[in-house]
Amino acid sequence: MRPPLNAWGKSRPSQSKVCKMKYAALIIGVLILINAVIVLFTSNFTLGMVLQGFVAAAIILYAFYFKRVPKVGHIIVGAICAIALVFAVFLAVYGKYDNAEYNEDAVIVLGAAIRGEEVGRTLARRLDKAVEYYGKNPGAVIAVCGGQGFQEDITEALAMERYLAVRGVPLEKIIKEEKSTSTYENLSFARDVLTPYFPQGFSGVLITSDFHIYRASRLARYAGISANHIGAPIEWYSIPVNYLREMLAVAKMWAMPPTGG
Numbered sequence: 001m002r003p004p005l006n007a008w009g010k011s012r013p014s015q016s017k018v019c020k021m022k023y024a025a026l027i028i029g030v031l032i033l034i035n036a037v038i039v040l041f042t043s044n045f046t047l048g049m050v051l052q053g054f055v056a057a058a059i060i061l062y063a064f065y066f067k068r069v070p071k072v073g074h075i076i077v078g079a080i081c082a083i084a085l086v087f088a089v090f091l092a093v094y095g096k097y098d099n100a101e102y103n104e105d106a107v108i109v110l111g112a113a114i115r116g117e118e119v120g121r122t123l124a125r126r127l128d129k130a131v132e133y134y135g136k137n138p139g140a141v142i143a144v145c146g147g148q149g150f151q152e153d154i155t156e157a158l159a160m161e162r163y164l165a166v167r168g169v170p171l172e173k174i175i176k177e178e179k180s181t182s183t184y185e186n187l188s189f190a191r192d193v194l195t196p197y198f199p200q201g202f203s204g205v206l207i208t209s210d211f212h213i214y215r216a217s218r219l220a221r222y223a224g225i226s227a228n229h230i231g232a233p234i235e236w237y238s239i240p241v242n243y244l245r246e247m248l249a250v251a252k253m254w255a256m257p258p259t260g261g
Contacts, residue, residue, distance in 0.1 A: 022066040029059030032240060039241050043120065044113040044151045048245030055244060088243045091250070095210030095231040102136045104228065105202040108190045110183060110216060111146020111156035112209070119163045122209055125232040127160055129207050131167045133230065140205075142169060143194055145177040145186035183216055183249075184258045187223040203227075209234050211242050215250050222258050 033056035040049055062069065062077060069077075109130045112123040119127065130142055142164065146156025157176040165171055177193050180186045187206075194202055203226065208216045210231030220227050234242060 018067060022063050025059055025066065026063035029056050029063055032056040032059065035237060035240050038237055043122075043238065044115060044149075046113070046241070046245065048241040051244050051248065052241045084247065087247050087250075091211050091214055091243065091246060095213035098230045099228045100133065100205045100230050101228060102133065103203075104137065104140055104205045105198055106194050106204045107133055107140050107142045108187065108194075108204055108206050108225070108227065109142060109144050109160060110186045110206065110208040110212070111144070111160065111180065113149065114152050114154075114156055114159045116151075116153045117159055119159050121235055122232075122238065123156070123160065124163065125234065126207050126209060127163050127167075129230050129232045130164065131169060133205065133207070134169055134173070138173075141173050141175055141194070141197060143175045143177055143190045145180055145190050147179050147181050149181065183212070184219045184223065187216070187220050187225055191223055191225050205230060207232065209242070211239075211246050215246065215253055218253065219258065 032052060036049055036052040036056060039052070043049075107130055109126055112126065113120055114123060134140065134142065144157045144160035144164070146160065148155045155176070155178040157178040161171070161174050161176055164174055175193050175197070177186070177189045180189045194204075204220075206213070206216050206220060206227045206229045208229075208231070210233060213229050213231045217227070217229055
């Protein structure tokens with residue numbers, strides 16, 4: 001028996017195939033929503049969590065109205081998903097290739113959320129990379145960057161300094177930058193606090209989460225810093241929220257690059 005034809009004389013997908021696609025979309029949406037709730041209770045609140053919630057809700061609604069969505073709608077959804085997947089893979093691959101030479105003058109560790117006074121897992125992994133780097137190049141100074149944000153009792157930089165000191169990095173080797181509230185400010189303010197130590201210029205290495213490496217490296221150039229980079233891994237359950245937020249941040253950087261120092 002021939003499958004039913006649409007208005008253009010082409011066969012339409014069977015009902016069983018449509019149901020499978022619908023339930024697959026529903027399961028994906030529910031899993032993304034559950035993941036957002038998990039991250040909400042294990043990390044500080046961010047706009048990325050709101051974005052993930054919206055994405056989950058959109059996918060769930062798409063699943064419920066799957067049969068009513070016109071063919072062009074399915075094509076658009078598929079194209080958006082494909083672009084997002086390629087974008088995420090690009091960021092992931094870019095962040096996996098470290099190019100530190102271990103003879104740089106300064107290490108710049110970009111801040112991330114803390115809870116109260118405690119360093120979170122994402123930031124701890126960045127700092128562990130800094131400790132590892134310092135073990136190979138003890139002549140370098142380490143600039144820790146980050147002001148005090150929502151749900152934080154002290155500056156991120158102070159929490160980072162404490163974390164490094166407990167793990168054997170001398171305080172005189174740590175330089176705090178405690179005013180920044182964004183990645184670009186992390187970098188431009190780090191440049192400002194490092195310049196008095198290196199008036200003739202310095203070579204640097206950025207340490208941040210792997211998904212963040214591409215944007216951080218580009219912003220470093222805008223801030224006038226020539227630096228290599230080391231990426232730190234993140235917890236598996238934080239991948240969706242971090243990559244969703246990062247893709248939007250990269251798109252914003254492309255559309256509205258920062259100006260000035």
